[in-house]
Amino acid sequence: MTAQTQDDAPLVVAGRSFNSRLIIGTGKYETYEQNARALEASGAEMITVAVRRVNLSDPSQPRLVDFIDPKQYTFLPNTAGCFTGEDAVRTLRLAREAGGWDLVKLEVLSDPKHLYPDMAETLRACEMLVKEGFEVMVYCSDDPVYAKRLEEAGACAIMPLGAPIGSGLGIQNPVNIRLIIEEAKVPVIVDAGVGTASDAAVGMELGCDGILMNTAIAEAKDPVRMAKAMKHAVIGGREAYLAGRMPKKRYADPSSPLAGLI
């Protein structure tokens, strides 16, 4: 008998350990209450959040932190809506003051139609943030060359898109994602593009260290149930990757022995 299968190692990002390899967003939910229930069902320990102006005309509006406790979950402030490195730095300085931690998600977008990252500006912003002491997880294109540049600039995680943000199209370019994984010495997390559980499993089977998703859960008919599905998909994909899949064959190969037939 072989020894019992070992448990998976935790996901380690910038020295922090996470047992869950699923990171979820907190946008687009009907309510923060629903968001909190989906988060619990997903098993995720890290969530992305945005930084926005307080509504001064109605200070009694519900607040995210009243539903999801920053002491229990790792908040990952993002730079959604920033189009320059300067915007991103300004936003994350405020996030650092609001939260008191340095781990952040950088995203510098270009055209609202496809929300593709502006990679030249993303790289420049990453350099600026690293210089200011931030631990930067970077949303990026699935370009292995830029992924390497980001790592060299000090990014603590590379987060290539699987498909355009919010599209739910699944991983469009598995070849590039795998190339990025092969080259990276920091965690690679597919960020954006997952639509359903099998998409998350595909990402993990490619060897990704984690998956970040928002819309796939928030816009499912039953977000809490989809959160649970994603939890299992990420674990299933990861275990399959670690197990090592069988080779693909061109013809059938019977599973029952041919010898001893009556």
Added chain:
Amino acid sequence: MTEIDVELNGETRQIPSSLTLKGLLEHLELDPRKVAVERNLEIAPRDGYDSIRIEAGDRLEIVHFVGGG
């Protein structure tokens, strides 16, 4: 009570003069632990809310965490 004009989250507002930042947040009914403040493009450090005095013409951004992807 005299009032001064400041720019709060992009809008001009009148607030009582000689408020500290802590006093301003109380005036706005905001919990200082749940927001971050930028004053004239500089971060207002949390431990300085008591000592920072709001002056006429200040540009203040008061932000918090909201849902996002």
